Amino acid sequence: MLPQFRVSQEEAIQVQGDDLKATVAGIFEKMGVPESDAEVGADALVLADLRGVDSHGVSNMLRSYVNGYTSGQINPRPDISIVRETPATASMDSDRGLGTITTPKAMQLAIRKASEVGVGMVTIGNARHLGMASYHAMLALEHDMIGVCMTSCPPRTLPTFGAEPRLGTNPIAIAVPAKNDHPFVFDAATSSVAQNKIEIARRLGAKLEPGWLATEDGVPIMEEVDVPNVYHLLPMGATRELGSHKGYGLSCVVDILAGVLTGFGYGAVPGRPNFGHYVAAYNIAGFDDPDHFKENMDEWLEMMKSTKPAPGHDRVMVAGQPEAEMEAIRRRDGVPLHPEVVDYIRDTCGELSVECRF
């Protein structure tokens, strides 16, 4: 996605996914997380790294999760409850559980409902950070279902024409199974760029692209710059002329479905505990024969990928393809981690008496 933000090949330390996962699971357990939940949390973080979504992997998120558990902001053993329920819907109180770990439980509930009545849709309030949204959406794939996941985050993004952040980066993820090809997996912030990517850029000293940020008083920055000390994120589209009202509107949709609809408040509500999430599963068998659909998806993916490229480009890709290609490489070669990240994990393992597998 943003190769210039990745750790350089020379300084990277390659760590096999299984070693990274076992180590991270050990750290989660020392935070008081039950073993099976620790497995899920580690699986989600490491899958982000394997798929090249470094912004939501171990290097960028583990420290904040450890801090959240240590400070008591995140509850390691949440008592998750269902607040409301119908055959196709539910709203859950996740009792300050980490979204990375609690959202798969909500998705399993959505999948069960979709297998029973065709669609399952679950909101999760009183929640904490989601992790990579597509991790949860992709849980639907093996059931021949389309998976959806969104999260309403604390405000960092300006409305179009606004000078104060009112919306989070509010990502939308949708995963669709194919037959022989990789699944279609869309996962993107409705802000011009994910907050995590800005901080990775700052750490690596990379320049920002025009249209990613606004100044403190809300003016879109339309040239390449270093990461400013004070800034706001812009909605997808950057300026009104380039369509930022669409990114802003979609961010609002996420804030409503994953925020207001939880009943626990939205991104910018004063005193709101933190995050809200939304998952859905659509049973393909409720619309079409699943084999027919998946064959059509293979054909559709091939149609998209065989598009004649514009001058200066090699090929046209489709959502989920770069991540599938990266996953194949990193499952073989390991995940490249910055030495500082490796030091942090080794130090943390030392402090917590967890075996570091690398």
Add this chain to the structure above:
Amino acid sequence: MLPQFRVSQEEAIQVQGDDLKATVAGIFEKMGVPESDAEVGADALVLADLRGVDSHGVSNMLRSYVNGYTSGQINPRPDISIVRETPATASMDSDRGLGTITTPKAMQLAIRKASEVGVGMVTIGNARHLGMASYHAMLALEHDMIGVCMTSCPPRTLPTFGAEPRLGTNPIAIAVPAKNDHPFVFDAATSSVAQNKIEIARRLGAKLEPGWLATEDGVPIMEEVDVPNVYHLLPMGATRELGSHKGYGLSCVVDILAGVLTGFGYGAVPGRPNFGHYVAAYNIAGFDDPDHFKENMDEWLEMMKSTKPAPGHDRVMVAGQPEAEMEAIRRRDGVPLHPEVVDYIRDTCGELSVECRF
């Protein structure tokens, strides 16, 4: 939305919405459309005009609908059938019916399912043009439901880095009720701009904004230009640097849900009859107390609208607000129509022996 594209105040002929609707319904009936269906079609077109969505109103769409009926492309009396059904889902064959008229029937089915099991989701294959997507989404509002509508259109939009159109303008509409405030109504093409708006610009001689179109070989046009004779639409975001992979990905989502999932094919499939549609209704009572939710929506809308504006701007708006404000004005003053449009309607009424009310 795009006031520079509207007919100028001096040359406009103001027509009251009810007069326009009765006249258009009369024309639909002469096309062989049953009376109650003709009412729905006219209501959808005129509501677009009243809300300022001129691109999907009478002036821009009626001629194409009349031509479609006359040529036999659109079936005035379709035998709509349900192909598959579960408690929360259905897929429909709309038998070449005009989407503007058949989609409300699909939405009523979705609403019934949502009232029974919490969510209703219906795909519509073998379909024709949808009209304004938010018309169908808004049907859910009076039921205290969130309405969703998408349509997979014939290819006009390039994938990111592509030189051949593979996707339609593929709009997404979502309507959410509030208590005392106007509803939240998002309705936007996932292309950088709706195809209809380009043709309105051509008719009015307006300049295009940078980032709206690509040249014939797929290079984004990043300066102000007249409408070229040959062009392709860009996905929302315009260039990869500005996030066009997000607009492209969302357009793919629409092509999958409103195209592949119908079982009747997608936008770019060879020999595909035409359009595919998707509607959904989410029953708010399946997640939260509807009054609590709608009070929170009032608060949320006010929070968004009270955002401090950036330099050079008066206020921050929220999706559905400009349309609600325009609707109040046009319900009072009438819809401003270009004299050529009025001539076309009067001529058509004359040919068909329909009473023109203006």
